[in-house]
Amino acid sequence: MSDDILPADEPAADPDSDSGRYKLRLYVAGQTAKSLTAMKNLERFCEQHLAGRYEIEVIDLLKNPQLAAGDQILAIPTLVRRLPSPLKRIIGDLSNTEKVLVGLDIRPKDVTP
Amino acid sequence: MADLHPPSTLAKAPTGIAGFDDIASGGLPAGRPTLVCGAAGCGKTLFAVTFLVNGATLFNENGVFVSFEERAEDIATNVASLGYDMAGLVAEGKIAIDHVRVEPSEIEESGAYDLEGLFIRLGFAVDSIGAKRVVLDTIENLFAGFTDMAVLRSEVRRLFGWIKDRGLTAVITGERGDGQLTRQGLEEYVSDCVVLLDNRVDHQITTRRLRVVKYRGSAHGTNEYPFLIDDKGISVLPVTSADLDYGVPEGVVSSGIAGLDAMLGMGGFYRGSSILVSGEAGTGKTSITSSLIDAACGRGERCLAFVFEESGAQICRNARSIGIDLDRHVRAGLLRFEAARPSVFGLEMHLARMHRDIESFDPAVVVVDPLSALHGPTSELQATLMRMIDLLKGRGITAVFTSLRSERGGEPADDLGVSSLMDAWIKLLHVEANGERSRTLYVIKARGMGHSQQVREFLMSATGISLVEAYIGPAGVMTGTARLVQEAQEKAVRIRRQLDEDRRARAAARSRLTIERQIAELRAGLEAIDDEESRFSEEDATREALLDDERRELRARRNGAE
Numbered sequence: 001m002s003d004d005i006l007p008a009d010e011p012a013a014d015p016d017s018d019s020g021r022y023k024l025r026l027y028v029a030g031q032t033a034k035s036l037t038a039m040k041n042l043e044r045f046c047e048q049h050l051a052g053r054y055e056i057e058v059i060d061l062l063k064n065p066q067l068a069a070g071d072q073i074l075a076i077p078t079l080v081r082r083l084p085s086p087l088k089r090i091i092g093d094l095s096n097t098e099k100v101l102v103g104l105d106i107r108p109k110d111v112t113p
Numbered sequence: 114m115a116d117l118h119p120p121s122t123l124a125k126a127p128t129g130i131a132g133f134d135d136i137a138s139g140g141l142p143a144g145r146p147t148l149v150c151g152a153a154g155c156g157k158t159l160f161a162v163t164f165l166v167n168g169a170t171l172f173n174e175n176g177v178f179v180s181f182e183e184r185a186e187d188i189a190t191n192v193a194s195l196g197y198d199m200a201g202l203v204a205e206g207k208i209a210i211d212h213v214r215v216e217p218s219e220i221e222e223s224g225a226y227d228l229e230g231l232f233i234r235l236g237f238a239v240d241s242i243g244a245k246r247v248v249l250d251t252i253e254n255l256f257a258g259f260t261d262m263a264v265l266r267s268e269v270r271r272l273f274g275w276i277k278d279r280g281l282t283a284v285i286t287g288e289r290g291d292g293q294l295t296r297q298g299l300e301e302y303v304s305d306c307v308v309l310l311d312n313r314v315d316h317q318i319t320t321r322r323l324r325v326v327k328y329r330g331s332a333h334g335t336n337e338y339p340f341l342i343d344d345k346g347i348s349v350l351p352v353t354s355a356d357l358d359y360g361v362p363e364g365v366v367s368s369g370i371a372g373l374d375a376m377l378g379m380g381g382f383y384r385g386s387s388i389l390v391s392g393e394a395g396t397g398k399t400s401i402t403s404s405l406i407d408a409a410c411g412r413g414e415r416c417l418a419f420v421f422e423e424s425g426a427q428i429c430r431n432a433r434s435i436g437i438d439l440d441r442h443v444r445a446g447l448l449r450f451e452a453a454r455p456s457v458f459g460l461e462m463h464l465a466r467m468h469r470d471i472e473s474f475d476p477a478v479v480v481v482d483p484l485s486a487l488h489g490p491t492s493e494l495q496a497t498l499m500r501m502i503d504l505l506k507g508r509g510i511t512a513v514f515t516s517l518r519s520e521r522g523g524e525p526a527d528d529l530g531v532s533s534l535m536d537a538w539i540k541l542l543h544v545e546a547n548g549e550r551s552r553t554l555y556v557i558k559a560r561g562m563g564h565s566q567q568v569r570e571f572l573m574s575a576t577g578i579s580l581v582e583a584y585i586g587p588a589g590v591m592t593g594t595a596r597l598v599q600e601a602q603e604k605a606v607r608i609r610r611q612l613d614e615d616r617r618a619r620a621a622a623r624s625r626l627t628i629e630r631q632i633a634e635l636r637a638g639l640e641a642i643d644d645e646e647s648r649f650s651e652e653d654a655t656r657e658a659l660l661d662d663e664r665r666e667l668r669a670r671r672n673g674a675e
Contacts, residue, residue, distance in 0.1 A: 103221030
């Protein structure tokens, strides 16, 4: 259904079975500078903080415009955290690391007790 | 209004909103965005929805509704009360609704972004149904969801440019802000057409008003126009033209009261004239109008009555008591009552409502009963009434207004200052005398025809209304019982005189008879005398004869004895 840049399988798994997993969806519109930056930043965070327990799905709205309404996408790029709930949205090219971490409720491993 | 169009006219997208397209010389600018702004509850969304629905149903232009506030289902429900079947139109693929939810609490910003997603959504919706019209309601909600105002503003500007590039006719709604038309200054971006809606409360009565603030490249009405939202949708009342260039319909219509027609030189009122019936409470104003209505409907004309103090059914019932059956006209569809409490709307709204009803019913006669029920500041009242009369005259409608004269005898308020606008004025007056009141009627004026200057007494009975000539004699004008008494007195005098004459005649006849009898008696006496005389002479003759015989016998006897 989408232009997969990173491997993203869509299992219909229920969220509680694997509570530590992050399901992320990144909405972009073509290969713009902002989109590419966002993808790069996202990849970097996930590897740093969520290694092995994340899935990223990238959706290019230029190719699938009908998907924009479903997740209430206005701004591009938008990162949507589908799991764990609640749903969170982060807009922008994700260049502000602090905001992304707060937005995704990711606590760096070394801070977690 | 056709002459308002410039030679190389801007393409217009008609809204289908009654009256608005007249003001805007045809509609909104086609292929451009229009800003519709106003405070909360002004009817912005409704205006926008009407624009879309009419586009889809009347002008074959599909439309996209992008809602930044309400959910699609809510919008469909809200406008269902106006008779718009949004769900049906969505199902037919004529309208697409996209609800853009802006939830600041769910959004975290990190780095640069733009609103390409909105463009994609809008573009997708437009392409999916081939839309020509777009509504953004209310785009200002975006400003609550994002913190980067610079990006937002440039994106909004880009959006409006995009709309123009795509050739979409757009209605963008905006909330009224302090000191500017919209809170976020959207008017800076939308420079083609700006419509301002307003909802003002004056004397506890709300009046909706609409003004075209600017319209680049097109002439437009510049005034504030009252508009109306009810179960028939939005209608805007264009303030009628100030010129008196309407044609004058010929012909005379009967008032339905023979006596009144007789007072008017032409045997009735001119068709298309304005008639004022003024009088105190209970002088029979409504009865006269009922009679006029009956006469009009009897001629097969359509009649629309705006009644402010009674319901239509009540007027029908009351008219029955004077032998007028209005129910049959209602049933025949010739007569329609529009009853409303005067305090429900402001003056402008009443006028707007009347305007719309007149447009839809197309009557030949309009009755406003009573005009005096409409309250408001005098200047506004007069202006409204003037426009009302203009509206009716422009259509050649015969108008009948009633006006309640105040009991306190406030003579100037009597005609609400509109008598000069009226072509005919009938004044009903109570005359109080000898402990009773009677109704009288004058024709104060009747333009273009001679009319009786006399007062008539006005009687209502189960057989209808009739006018009786009041008694005018040396003792003054008398009405009611006084008239009857006066008439009775005159009658008594007449009878007495008659009796006298009769008596004299009888006396003469009697004396003639006496004399004749006397003559007859005398004649009889004469005859008796004659009779006697002849008898005497006969007797004499007989006696003479006897005497002769006796003498002869005696002589003979004497001769024998000798």
